[in-house]
Amino acid sequence: MTTLSPQARQALSHVSTATLATALFKRGLRNQCLQNVHPLQPGLPNMVGPAYTLRYIPAREDLNPIQVFENPEHPQRKAVEQCPPGAVLVMDSRKDPRAASAGSILVTRLMRRGVAGVVTDGGFRDSPEIARLAIPAYHQRPSAPTNLCLHQAVDIGLPIACGDVAVFPGDIMVGDAEAVVVIPAAMAEEIAREAEQMTVFEDFVTEQVQAGASIVGLYPPTDPAIRQRFEAWRQQQGR
Amino acid sequence: MTTLSPQARQALSHVSTATLATALFKRGLRNQCLQNVHPLQPGLPNMVGPAYTLRYIPAREDLNPIQVFENPEHPQRKAVEQCPPGAVLVMDSRKDPRAASAGSILVTRLMRRGVAGVVTDGGFRDSPEIARLAIPAYHQRPSAPTNLCLHQAVDIGLPIACGDVAVFPGDIMVGDAEAVVVIPAAMAEEIAREAEQMTVFEDFVTEQVQAGASIVGLYPPTDPAIRQRFEAWRQQQGR
């Protein structure tokens, strides 16, 4: 499991997925934002943590009667009990929200175990209950049917697809009120630092634009005077 | 029209569509939740009532000038005036939300007539107004254009497709803040009883998990000690 420095975790808790996406784009990575995956609780702080992966394939009827959940080795149940505290459980549901990836009882258990968040490119059932829990959860849309209708959990800890993005176990998942972004583990520290710096500048720009400034020369700061003004502002703000 | 016992209606008012979907799955019915159909007023109590169906086909331009609504026999208008109080008006809009299935005036009339809810797999127009009405309404997404652009109402009281699910007149429709589920009329009493029981157990599980219990042995309750504890809890709760 990736070890994320406290500074990086702290930084990633206060930057936006949009800013992270730009930092990744600058390194040639254009496809790190999960597509069509949305927060259930937009008011929560950022979700930050290494990915712990669970993979579903289509459910074959004879292998998926309701009794399968009696087996404590069922990969979905095992993932819920073994996902490390501080990690993010990421599920590959093949972008199919027609049956649930999980429901409120499992998500409550993840919350109680200290897991940092839960993500699927399918849907959650009991979504109104999940929306009241204090663990960040992200999905495509609510889905009442049990996962056994369409999804068979097959393995844990492998690279997966989620929302059309590659997710390797240990990649750093960051979610805000807009989206979820996947940061390759090896670049997480560097991206965290850079995104933090970018955020300081974006805050300055927003303040200027709110005050009536044109974006020309300011965003990006091609005008040297702007860059000077930014440095002054920054010192003044103590950032 | 299906007669639903007061007990069943009461039970269905307090269980979730997720629980109902699992009860139906146990009987081999995997496809009873309307896909991609969402509540406009997630805060209302459950919608419960037998289905009263209206079917649309694509609108042919020469048959659908604005004047068609002057005819009191127009099937959409007739459905609005004749859907029985306590029933749910379910519309087959072929999953096409590019023009409206109905608007706020018709939905207000349904509410005033005591209809239990209104469902389409297309979209409603005047959706902000409908969202303020006290009749549960479910659709795919808001849709401002008049139904005449794309939908011609052709008949009432036939089996239809809605959200990729078969809906027979008299099937019991239940909607909550997450979804709408269709219970075949002949199983409604039995499913209602079973879902009520399942809900008691799920409430117990949720309480245990919130308190820190593992799901192993608890959900499902393979551990006999858990089953005992549940029976005790249940008695204590008087459920």
Added chain:
Amino acid sequence: MTTLSPQARQALSHVSTATLATALFKRGLRNQCLQNVHPLQPGLPNMVGPAYTLRYIPAREDLNPIQVFENPEHPQRKAVEQCPPGAVLVMDSRKDPRAASAGSILVTRLMRRGVAGVVTDGGFRDSPEIARLAIPAYHQRPSAPTNLCLHQAVDIGLPIACGDVAVFPGDIMVGDAEAVVVIPAAMAEEIAREAEQMTVFEDFVTEQVQAGASIVGLYPPTDPAIRQRFEAWRQQQGR
């Protein structure tokens, strides 16, 4: 740029997109509502203004490094600085929300410049911030990646497609809490007047239906007694 009379602007600020869609339908225009384009701030007053258009094509990687924004002539940045106050910036993003059409800094600038609204058939980034701004914004769904991943701005002021609708520069864009409708410039005054009249009648109908009236003979008013009652009500209301 279309000159909209103050009366028409005032009228369009108080009618719904559903009513406008019906008025357009009566003139044979069935396809003037942007499909799958939603408000970020459903609580704002109507957006009204002539369209100022920006067109994106797919981004070719070698032409879209991060440095392109240093050029003040970049069409996206130019559009943001030159869209006239009172106009609506409408972006053809080919219905592709996988990368952003714009973000909160640009939208803030538009707001500060007095632009009347901003519309894309793709997605906005920084959507939580935009949702707190006082300029109406409409998109398909949130999208964190920078537009450079997928969208290259190529020109301003041409006819475009947006949400499967033709938008000519100067067409009058009206948005409410449900949708955005495009009124051809030449009919805007007439449609505004007609929609205002329709709204008076719809308000009457709503009041009647809320009070328990049947829609038969009322909506549409085929019953002469209803038409009399409406005229009386109207005088009483002073509308």
Added chain:
Amino acid sequence: MTTLSPQARQALSHVSTATLATALFKRGLRNQCLQNVHPLQPGLPNMVGPAYTLRYIPAREDLNPIQVFENPEHPQRKAVEQCPPGAVLVMDSRKDPRAASAGSILVTRLMRRGVAGVVTDGGFRDSPEIARLAIPAYHQRPSAPTNLCLHQAVDIGLPIACGDVAVFPGDIMVGDAEAVVVIPAAMAEEIAREAEQMTVFEDFVTEQVQAGASIVGLYPPTDPAIRQRFEAWRQQQGR
């Protein structure tokens, strides 16, 4: 059942669906071509005949065991035995080709009974066998699963949707190597005559363009000299 005059049937056998679509467009009907429905045997003569409709809804598992076909009143089987010779069996499969609408045995039976063609907006199974039969068949794509997986036949002889087009029983279906078009019954004679005339002119235009003529003034024939030349050509051709 619509009675089509021998002349109209003959004319419709020799015009293209593209020409018919234009004739319908001139009368304000823009949506009479089945979308995404393709011929299995592009080499056959045109399919022409009145629509005989069959409607499917989603299959509920308990109502659709393999035994249902033992019932001679099963609507699919009844449609195959009762569709009149010279008519076209048109099936509303809700554009879902994931299970078959019918297979080669039923289509062979239709052929032997003198039915003029068979159309679905879903898929046929045994499509390689059907492709060798001498009855025109049109579908979206091959589909091996039995219809019982997803489609329950519910009624015959009602207005349906097929390929996003309204099909009323008795409407005249015409199919060629490109598409299937639906001609409202009441206009069939007139459209047949007009399309025949249009075809004569299009043949003339094609000959001219093959010989090197510009389309300006020719197509459409705004140049009076062209119109004269056409009349001469026509007389010469005896059409």
Added chain:
Amino acid sequence: MTTLSPQARQALSHVSTATLATALFKRGLRNQCLQNVHPLQPGLPNMVGPAYTLRYIPAREDLNPIQVFENPEHPQRKAVEQCPPGAVLVMDSRKDPRAASAGSILVTRLMRRGVAGVVTDGGFRDSPEIARLAIPAYHQRPSAPTNLCLHQAVDIGLPIACGDVAVFPGDIMVGDAEAVVVIPAAMAEEIAREAEQMTVFEDFVTEQVQAGASIVGLYPPTDPAIRQRFEAWRQQQGR
């Protein structure tokens, strides 16, 4: 790897995927036909063999330069060299045909190695060349871009999704001119025998229907006289 008896292999070589789908449906398996996967060479004999699986996830740009193919351990290349003769290489391409799953050189190598077929739910590049090879190949549609654009091969020999169907290594894949069906390994012998018997009966029915018989009582054979006639025919045919 599943051992398929010579009799079963022989039987599966002469039955259709439609017949197999019905045999599986009778056992409660409704979803064993790959959706939207088509043959490149419809004229070849049936493809029959146990599944050997390869899984792709979305390609991250930094991990997928052209040089990755220099590594003989690259899973795609390894799969091509290690898929057993007589087996079928089945690729999970997440139903995404925007970049190729493989091209003609790899497919030629599979053919030369005696592999029984190759299947993807994405697309092949060099599809015109593959269409001329004597190894059955199935895909969604042609796709010229190299797989590195969108697909990163990650592992071999795991359960996968292909065309919305669960494929476990060793499941028996059968493809004909219409489709590909997946037979769970444990039922392959039994399904092969049953499908062979069903085919004999279907051939009889087809002959009867071609000769003018009604399907009532014949298909299914509810009429005892028909069953007698079938037994006689069967003896006469020596089947």
Added chain:
Amino acid sequence: MTTLSPQARQALSHVSTATLATALFKRGLRNQCLQNVHPLQPGLPNMVGPAYTLRYIPAREDLNPIQVFENPEHPQRKAVEQCPPGAVLVMDSRKDPRAASAGSILVTRLMRRGVAGVVTDGGFRDSPEIARLAIPAYHQRPSAPTNLCLHQAVDIGLPIACGDVAVFPGDIMVGDAEAVVVIPAAMAEEIAREAEQMTVFEDFVTEQVQAGASIVGLYPPTDPAIRQRFEAWRQQQGR
């Protein structure tokens, strides 16, 4: 208009779109193949020529009566008469094949004028006739309705989107039996040379693999002995 050297044109006539896609991928361009655009006449030689662009937006009903074609300045008709011989007419139809982009008369005219090919991301009408013409044509699928139903031609010679790819006027379009690829004008000579070289090597590899060679060390040629053997083969072949 781009001037393509005779050598480059010759080279591009004999390489595959798959090879070109790889050459472009090596330069960081991953998205130069038109998605879901297919040849109508797979037997023709490669299409090669600079892009001449035509753009459609959605058709507004009042602006698109049948009479618009009487105007010789209508952009569609103008494009057909003015597209330079040797160029390729590329149409942005917003990936919408529900109405035609053009029909056989216009395509015949293009052929007679010496145009090198015609491409749309929508559909052609009269597709069976076009399939018999000797000008390469590429589309998504056949479409019988006139373009006036859905597409309004607005301009010529601007950058467009086609099949999700950016096409700038003068970019070199190459089409084969599989796909269409867009080569940025400035790299066309270099890509042509490189693809020609790649093709020589691929032919060698195919011959080796057909003869039984493993792909390891051969494709790519990491084994120096292979590279020597290739050089010898090449000299022998005189390529």
